[in-house]
Amino acid sequence: MNPVSTITPPSLTVSGATSMSLTCPFPREMPSRTKLVATLGPASESDEMLAKLILAGVSVFRFNFSHGSLEEHAERLERVRAVAKQLQANVAVMGDLQGPKIRVGKVPPPGITLRTGQDVSIRRAVPEAFVADDGTAVFGTTYEQMIHEVRAGQRVLVNDGAIRMLAIEDAEAMARGELRCRVTVGGLVTSSKGINLPESDVRAPSLTERDEVCVRFAAEHGFDYLAISFVRTADDVRVLKRLLEDCGKGKGEDRIPVIAKIEKPQAVANIDEIAKTAHALMVARGDLGVEMDIAHTPIAQRLILEAAKRYGKPAIVATQMLESMIKSVMPTRAEASDVATAIFAGASAVMLSGETAVGRHPALVVETMRRIALEAEAFTIERDSVEPSLPAALDAPSRRQAALAHGAWHLARDLGVKAVACWSQTGGMARNLSRSSMAAPVLAYSSDFRWTRRMALLSNITPILAEPPSTGYLADWTDQVEADLMDFGWVDPGDHVLLIAGKPLGAPQTTSAIAVLEVGNRATGFRAHDR
Template identity: 45%
Template sequence: MCLSPLGSYPRPVPIRIFGVIPAKPFILTKIIATLGPASCEIPVLTRLIEAGVRVFRLNFSHGTPESHLQLLTAARTASEQGGIPVGVLGDLCGPKIRVGKVIDGGVELEMGQPVYFQRDPIVAGADPEAPVTFNVTYDRLIDEVEPGQRLMINDGNIHVLVMDKSEDRLIGTVTTPGKVTSAKGVNLPETKLSVPSVTAYDWKCADWAMEHGVDFLALSFVRKAEDVIKLRQYMKRKLKGRLPMPIIAKIEKPEAIDDLENIVDASDSIMVARGDLGVEMDLAAVPIIQKQIINMAHAYGKPVIVATQMLESMIEFPTPTRAEASDVANAIFDGTDCVMLSGETAVGKHNVKAVDHMARIALKVQENVASEQRRWGTPPAKLQADRSRMAALAHGVMTIVRDMNVKYIVVWSQNGGAARHLSKNRPTLPILAFSSDQQSLRRMTPLFGVKPMYMEQPADTEDFIWQVDQLMQEKRMCNVGDALLVVAGEPIGKPGSTSNIHIHYVGDYFGGRGA
């Protein structure tokens, strides 16, 4: 590791532009938005990106391969047109049990109403003279559910108590009423199911995601670390030496909490999937579990996403509730790397406003953290114990950032590794991560504090610093004299070569004020 100024290097006459153009503040916490009927057109996606979205979620629980491709293509196009790298996350269904088809408009279940569940396909509510009968997507439901156990529909909003069963159907009574529409989720917190963690449909979706270059893959209903390992091994075999997609383990089962540390260790990232987690477990425990998951992810330096019902009311209303605003803020205070919107952007009436509100909340928290010097900027104990070269370099960067008035951390991170190490330390200023590889740029999009930026590979470190200097002035991101902390290596672009720290002052080309 060395601290060195930019030495003499023949260049064209440099530009010197004074005065920073006020720009939209950079938000360290990343926003993920789910694609759907309300967010499928390029103009809408462009507005979502402008509002702050940096990752789009493609939910494989809904739609067809054709509709998924349309959404993926639209997301890529909007990203390219805006010149902003945006990742796409493919979310596998997992063994999610859902009701089948329901008549348009849904079926309203009333307290004490008898309800039937059968194996054969049926459109629930189609016959107004007959008892409401659903079929579900899990063939063994009738075999494994026993009288006295509960079925919970639509994220636990509707409860049905099973009273009796026969060879081909369950007979239940509604104990918590509500409306059921097609494909709503079914949870069975009191029933031990034999359903596999990765279903046949999940394997097909994983194949599709690999074929079409999806950037991340989320695995639902993870129960143990072996579920993640199995998926990673499958992708490695399929990709034949190519780098598999990073795997995001969704924590939403009690079994996952029991094996949390091993799951975090085996995964690339973690999602706190509060919808099913709050149905499968005691609702009162979810806030505590959320903090435990975030802390464990931090301990291992893994990005963490908090999801589900963050601004749920904005599906219908143009402003969030105060409780929702506090929920988003507290997740960010706790140290989540990303906050995710689901129905708010997929089917909501105010999807762009939802992103805008989330961005404003994140920025307010960010300003508060920076002023109070809270937990951000302090690497976890496990990272401090990491003796690798890149870990030591990242720790050195954080020490300098705390001691100097630095405008940006700048890093050449061809494959994203250096940016990931720097992000783990959660600095309170942006990391400008440059690469000439578009896939690497997209895979850096969920990283806390990282702003991925494209640049053709420079000849060497001095050339890199020169180009960054000119870019900062052209885009009015810096004033002449602002300090940049530059992290790179020689030969530049070679994975694992990052080993140098440079302090560069914008507009200073021959070392004068370098330190």
């Protein structure tokens, strides 16, 4: 990688009093409410392309720990942080753990082609796959315990289900410590292809040794989110939380929120407990579509999104959203509909994988996704005005903030406000306003850069990094919000803006008051509150 070069950013510095130092992405162009997650890779790691992606609408960059060395990830992280700083943009980074992915062992090139009806043997300690004299294809695996966990009649899928086999009864093979299968759909098997066992009770640990190394790397380098793969139960999420606690990143303002990737049928069956335990959910449709009947995948997606809404958690929909744009300059009609449908169903964010990691047009695909999101959102806002319900399983402080956001939703609707601004030091009020699905955009102020970055994942939230006014007056914050919104071009004189804050500004869980600002009217907002 080349060192980060100097980027001349567009005019992004916002005006305002010297008592506050602000940064905000896209100040003169309304961002999409749905957040866009882009996977980093060779096609998107340059400083120039990172700048294009941020300006096109990316709020979160995904680091896929399944590929690349930690040294490469460290270089990319440094680049993302540097470019975001130059563009004055609050951008989050998410580490995606590989998890206990089961893979085929080494296969000699160009691979072994399996035929329908052929027998396959999966064995321990196979340095390289081969075809035995009796025609049986013999493979090793990265998870040898599967030999004892797969039962006769259960499916064994290779290469995302392109190759299909059934385990067969063979007492002698079991005694020798091998798993015998018969091919039902053949194809070419090459090294390290994934193996899925949708019907087997796999007891692999939720975090591998490699995952633990990556977790410590993410904690040391200040990642904003960590996604755990192949979650089966809420206990898997708790394992990662405990490891983060050991790293000093499990509690308080330093905690790294955990995203549970839902990609196994067991996770869908346990979705309520997982949603309660995780900070966010991801509909990881790649392995999910392999592990279960493809016809059930859309239903599973809906169930996951409903659970996220029920417990007030952000939800990301991922995999093959605009996959044709890896090569093409236009998505298919089905892909455009897929993105919009996810937004209609309540996704907080939509994610790009190969499209931005290795695709030919990373910036174009982000801009295309953003345009689809804006159209879908405008349609939803125009047609839907459903009163939000309070999320389930809230503790007392969270319930107070959720109730305040619930009341703010009614005020915003009845007054037809053009924007909402809140002070949300550690993201609590921002999360509540995000889950309330307000029609107006929300600015969320905080003086903690860690939380302005983490708020970048929250739908309909534009985070603002700011120091509280030196006077401590909410009246001065009112002046600043009005100046910012006018400078952004989001409001006009006479428009109403809802303000939500508490004293002292900059302290967590102090939000307790709502005021209505009429732009241009010096008697409104919090101006009469403390003067």
